[in-house]
Amino acid sequence: MIDKKHSIWIEAEQWAEGEWNIHDANTDVIVTPPDGSSWVASFITYNNIKTLTEKNQQTGECLHGKYFWGSDMILVDQCSRDRIEEVIDNLIIQGDFERIFSKCDVSNL
Template sequence: MKNTEYSIWIEAEQWAEGEWNIYDDNTDTIVTFEDGSRWVASFFTYKNIQSLSEKNQQTGECLQGKYFWGSDMLLVDESSRKRIEEVVEHLILKDEFEDIFDICVGHNMDE
């Protein structure tokens, strides 16, 4: 997978101005390679996990915050485009990308 072209779509970039807090948020990310394959992961900030846990304690979700689960979760210090691009490039170079991202079937990025 090294030395291949790809593009990165970040769900949070579709949100209204000011809704994305790169230090306390989570966002789905899809990487599309030149062969047309698409791969998905959800980037969560460490702080966002804490915020979600506190919210769940109040709402009663996830046994009042006793657990948290996220599909294809990848934890980062910030969820900025710069950091996401850096992580994707690193995973590809280390040949770990396919271990962390899942193949994406039938997701419309224009939704």
């Protein structure tokens, strides 16, 4: 498990009640390890890619849904806190955390 000294902020936890559908969502996540640095990534469910593509086909964004991109994107089956923590734990254990998350200055967010 993640060292209890790591702080994990999940944007979706700030949303109004009922706005967070863990099976069709995207949310930014900021991890702050004990050294005080901040690291950010965007967690996006597989279902949300489909939802966003369909929206973009209607709005004209991304060449009417012909492509999709996201910086620091991590695709997941669900955007629950448990799953996000599980993925972060795995990335730390595998040594991939700093390759996938981007170091950030939270004062700019």
